Amino acid sequence: xxxxxLRRLLxxxxxxxxxxxxxxxxxxxxxxxxxxxxFGDKAADPATVxxxxxxxxxxxxxxxxxxxxxTNLVQGDLGTSFSQRPxxxxxTDAIPVTIRLSLVAFAIEIVLGIGLGMxxxxxxxxxxxxxxxxxTLVVIAIPVFVLGYVAQSVLGNELHLIDPTVNxxxxxxxxxxxxxxxxxxxxxxxxxxxxxxxxxxxxADYIRTAIxxxxxxxxxxxxxxxxxxxxxxxxxxxxxxxxxxGGAIVTEGIFNVQGIGNTLxxxxxxxxxxxxxxxxxxxxxxxxxxxxxxxxxxxxxDPRIRYV
Amino acid sequence: MSxxxxxxxxxxxxxxxxxxxxxxxxxxxxxxxxxSEPKKTQxxxxxxxxxxxxxxxxxxxxxxxxxxLLIVIAIAPSLFTSTNPKPGDLAHFMQKPKLGHFFEAxxxxxxxxxxxxxxRVIYGARASMTVGVFATLFVTVAGGLIGILAGYFGGWVDxxxxxxxxxxxxxxxxxxxxxxxxxxxxxxxxxxxxALGVLGWTQVARVMRGSVIxxxxxxxxxxxxxxxxxxxxxxxxxxLPNAIAPVIVVATIALGMYISAEATLSYMGIGIQNGIxxxxxxxxxxxxxxxxLHVLLFPAGFLTVxxxxxxxxxxxxxxxxxxxxx
Numbered sequence: 136x137x138x139x140x141l142r143r144l145l146x147x148x149x150x151x152x153x154x155x156x157x158x159x160x161x162x163x164x165x166x167x168x169x170x171x172x173x174f175g176d177k178a179a180d181p182a183t184v185x186x187x188x189x190x191x192x193x194x195x196x197x198x199x200x201x202x203x204x205x206t207n208l209v210q211g212d213l214g215t216s217f218s219q220r221p222x223x224x225x226x227t228d229a230i231p232v233t234i235r236l237s238l239v240a241f242a243i244e245i246v247l248g249i250g251l252g253m254x255x256x257x258x259x260x261x262x263x264x265x266x267x268x269x270x271t272l273v274v275i276a277i278p279v280f281v282l283g284y285v286a287q288s289v290l291g292n293e294l295h296l297i298d299p300t301v302n303x304x305x306x307x308x309x310x311x312x313x314x315x316x317x318x319x320x321x322x323x324x325x326x327x328x329x330x331x332x333x334x335x336x337x338x339a340d341y342i343r344t345a346i347x348x349x350x351x352x353x354x355x356x357x358x359x360x361x362x363x364x365x366x367x368x369x370x371x372x373x374x375x376x377x378x379x380x381g382g383a384i385v386t387e388g389i390f391n392v393q394g395i396g397n398t399l400x401x402x403x404x405x406x407x408x409x410x411x412x413x414x415x416x417x418x419x420x421x422x423x424x425x426x427x428x429x430x431x432x433x434x435x436x437d438p439r440i441r442y443v
Numbered sequence: 444m445s446x447x448x449x450x451x452x453x454x455x456x457x458x459x460x461x462x463x464x465x466x467x468x469x470x471x472x473x474x475x476x477x478x479s480e481p482k483k484t485q486x487x488x489x490x491x492x493x494x495x496x497x498x499x500x501x502x503x504x505x506x507x508x509x510x511x512l513l514i515v516i517a518i519a520p521s522l523f524t525s526t527n528p529k530p531g532d533l534a535h536f537m538q539k540p541k542l543g544h545f546f547e548a549x550x551x552x553x554x555x556x557x558x559x560x561x562x563r564v565i566y567g568a569r570a571s572m573t574v575g576v577f578a579t580l581f582v583t584v585a586g587g588l589i590g591i592l593a594g595y596f597g598g599w600v601d602x603x604x605x606x607x608x609x610x611x612x613x614x615x616x617x618x619x620x621x622x623x624x625x626x627x628x629x630x631x632x633x634x635x636x637x638a639l640g641v642l643g644w645t646q647v648a649r650v651m652r653g654s655v656i657x658x659x660x661x662x663x664x665x666x667x668x669x670x671x672x673x674x675x676x677x678x679x680x681x682x683l684p685n686a687i688a689p690v691i692v693v694a695t696i697a698l699g700m701y702i703s704a705e706a707t708l709s710y711m712g713i714g715i716q717n718g719i720x721x722x723x724x725x726x727x728x729x730x731x732x733x734x735x736l737h738v739l740l741f742p743a744g745f746l747t748v749x750x751x752x753x754x755x756x757x758x759x760x761x762x763x764x765x766x767x768x769x
Contacts, residue, residue, distance in 0.1 A: 146606075153610030161623045272758075276751035278703045278722075280710050281743045284729045288736075378615060385617075385707060399618070400711065403625050411622055419613050 136434070143430065147423050152205070158415045159201050162408045163193070191217070191409060204412070213413035216402070222413030225398060233394035235307065236387070237379045239314030240321075244375070248322045249368065252329025256364075257356070259334045267330065271323035283316045283389040300391040313390040317383055321375050328371055332364040339363070366436050373429030380421055489688070493763040503759040509752040517572035520565045524548070528566040528719055531556035537735050551741045554728065560738065563719055564745050570720040571749060573632040574639065574705040579698040581640030582647050587690060589644070590651025594686075595659060595678055605652070612645040617704060624713045632715055635708060639701050650693050654686040661685070692761040699753030706746050721746045 170187050188194045192203060204214065213222035255267035274282075290312065291299030301309045336342065337360060345355045383396035391397070395414060402410040497503045516523055526548040533556070540552035540560075551560035593604035619642040620635070627634050658664065659682060667677050708714035709722030721742040728738040 146609075149606055150609045150613060153606070154613040157610065157614065158619075158622065161619070161626070272754065273747075273751065276699070276703075276754055277743075277747050278706055278710075278750070280707055281725060281739075281747065284725075284739065285743075384621070385711070388711070400621070403621050403713070406625065415614075415618060415622065418615070418618065422613055422615070 140427075140431070143427055147427070151419065151423060154419050155205070155208075155412075155416050156201060158412055158419070159204065160197075162412050163200065164197055187217075191215075208416065213416065214409040216410035216413070217405075217407045218410075222410055225410065226395070226414070226417060229393065229395045229398045232305070232392060233380055233383060233387075233396065235305070236310050236314060236317065236383060236392055236394055237376065239307065239310050240318035240379055241372075241376060243314055243318040244322045244325055245372065247318075248325025249329050249365075250326075251322075252326035252368075253333060253356075253361075255326065256330040256333025256337070259330075259337075264330070267326060271327050274319050274323040277319075279316065279320060280385045280389065282319055283313075283386055286312060286316055287389060310392070313386050313392055316389075317379060317386040321371075321379070324375075325368060325371060328368050329364065332367050333360060336360055336364045362436060366433065369432055369436060370429055373425050373432065374422070376425050378422075380418055489764065493760070496763040497759060500759050500763070502755050503763075506752040506755040506759065509748065510756065513568055513572060513749055513752070516565055517569040520569065523565045524559075524562045526559045526562035528558060528562035531558040533557045535559075537738070539735065540737050540741075552735070552737045554724070554738045560741050563724055564721070564741050567719045567721045567724060567742065568745070568749075570632045570709075570715050570718050571702045571705060571746070574636045574715075575698045575702040575753070577633070577636040578639040578643060578701040579694050581636065582644045582697060583690065583694045585640070586644035586647025587651050587687075590648040590690075591655055591678060591683065591686075593648070594652040594655030595674070595682060597656075601652075604648070608645045608648050608652075611642065612649075614642055616642050617707060620704065620708060621711070621713055624708065628716075630714065630716050632705075632718065635705050635714055636701075639704055643697065643701070646693055646697065647690055650689050651686065654689050655682055658682050658686045688764045692757050692764065695757035695760055696754055699750040699757070702746070702753070703750050 170184050170191075170193060185194070192200055195203075207214065211223070213226065215221050216225065251267050251271075255264040258264050287299050290296045297312055298309065301313060303309060342355060342359060345359050346352075350359075380395060383392075383394055384400050385396070386392070387394045387397040388400055395418070399411065399414045399418075402414060524546065531554070535549070535553035535557040537555060538549060538553040541547075541549050544550045546561075548559040548562060551564065554560055554563070589604050589608065593601040593608075616639065620638040623638045623642070624630055624635065664677060664681050667681050672680070705714055706720065706722030706725065709720040710726040712723075712726070714720060714722055724742040725739060725746070728742065
């Protein structure tokens with residue numbers, strides 16, 4: 136186990152370097168001058184541009200810039216945004232909000248998603264099953280921003296049940312609707328995945344044996360069936376936690392939640408290169424750690440898998 | 444074998460990025476402990492069976508008709524409306540739909556600039572379809588090639604290509620394309636398709652790699668090699684036809700997801716510029732939604748039906764190709 140973790144951590148290093156390098160190149164090497172873009176349509180003062188470029192090290196060769204960035208990163212320094220604020224500062228403000236929103240979404244996803252999936256899988260072919268299949272399919276097909284706007288305008292502006300936008304990003308009850316919207320697509324996937332998995336496993340020999348032994352149904356479903364059926368679901372959920380944080384760009388924008396997604400979107404629009412690189416790097420780390428945790432969780436759920 | 448596959452399968456098939464393929468990959472990683480499946484051994488009859496099965500599925504027929512119709516609309520929008528979608532006439536400001544006026548300019552009503560929503564929805568199909576089809580083509584060719592090479596040759600080729608896949612896999616699709624497209628001015632459907640393709644090929648590569656590894660161990664591949672067939676012949680004659688089924692499923696579903704991604708990018712103002720796009724129209728509509736829902740409803744409805752059609756097609760094809768689920 137220890138050796139497996141060590142090996143995975145070592146494997147993560149080239150992946151991390153590669154991913155950050157690509158992000159870095161996308162921000163700095165593609166056409167368009169990040170510093171000139173700061174001035175928008177106004178003509179930039181050449182002296183100011185040069186001074187800013189020097190301050191952010193943008194006058195150096197690209198690979199040297201990347202090396203500086205990487206060495207700073209290892210020391211926990213994510214750089215400074217064009218607005219002269221350390222990226223770690225901006226992150227400390229945004230992370231708690233995003234984590235809260237992600238957890239709300241994640242909880243909805245797990246409870247409703249697995250619940251609906253179990254219901255459909257156990258009643259395979261029945262009306263409930265068909266209903267869950269159709270509804271989840273439609274939810275998957277509706278783009279998140281459409282769903283968000285409809286939810287916001289119907290529940291917020293028409294029925295006045297909730298505030299259309301989030302005023303206080305720390306208030307959990309205000310994060311409920313954005314959480315549902317954020318969770319919707321993943322929720323649909325989780326329930327479809329659980330359904331398929333249960334429908335496949337329910338025909339397995341060990342289930343028949345368990346029933347034949349006279350075990351109570353609760354135990355057959357709760358222990359034998361669920362433990363085996365949840366393996367693919369856990370894969371999905373783990374990587375999805377990472378995806379939720381990044382995928383919140385649209386949802387956070389619509390509901391005005393001051394999390395990482397919203398901050399990142401504004402940084403992209405303002406062409407704030409260092410801030411974009413810093414935020415995306417952070418998200419990539421979250422994502423890599425999440426996928427490592429998923430792989431370790433396998434061993435808990437499925438003792439047949441051994442890590443050597 | 445089962446012991447070692449336990450190590451590799453979680454690390455190489457932990458899915459993310461595009462949601463649709465996640466389901467496919469996760470499903471496979473959870474349910475495919477056995478190295479070879481019987482269906483893979485009968486190539487021609489698999490396709491014939493699948494086609495016979497598909498023709499009888501209402502879901503396949505409905506989604507197929509919708510997709511063919513959308514392709515015709517995208518190629519020749521003027522067949523469906525003679526109204527120019529671009530100039531607006533403020534005399535028509537926000538007029539409600541006249542649902543009896545089939546195929547006429549005021550069928551779906553008018554938007555905030557007095558433009559015919561029906562004409563805009565029809566002309567908007569081209570951007571979505573172009574992005575969807577070409578991003579998928581790019582992804583299938585590039586990802587398929589990388590997946591075949593990694594799966595077939597194994598060893599250091601696999602190690603190298605798999606790490607490359609991991610690297611691109613770590614960049615979320617929407618996030619990456621947002622950052623990438625910001626650098627381009629004068630973005631067209633092609634630019635957007637390219638950005639989505641460059642970031643999206645990893646799922647196809649992973650699915651293809653897994654599929655090729657399974658097929659590679661089949662007896663007919665050993666037989667071909669024993670008869671002296673070269674790598675090129677084995678790959679194209681034996682491995683590819685038998686390994687491509689899951690890739691087709693992933694690609695079909697991904698097509699719908701790319702259309703959705705294009706709309707999302709255009710909605711955020713980072714997508715297609717100067718063209719007509721459902722996403723951009725939805726974005727304009729969302730600021731006027733308080734007065735009239737129809738401005739939002741029609742482009743959003745077309746977008747949803749399009750994405751839905753591709754997902755349903757992919758689902759139907761998967762069910763037809765995977766007899767285990769029947």
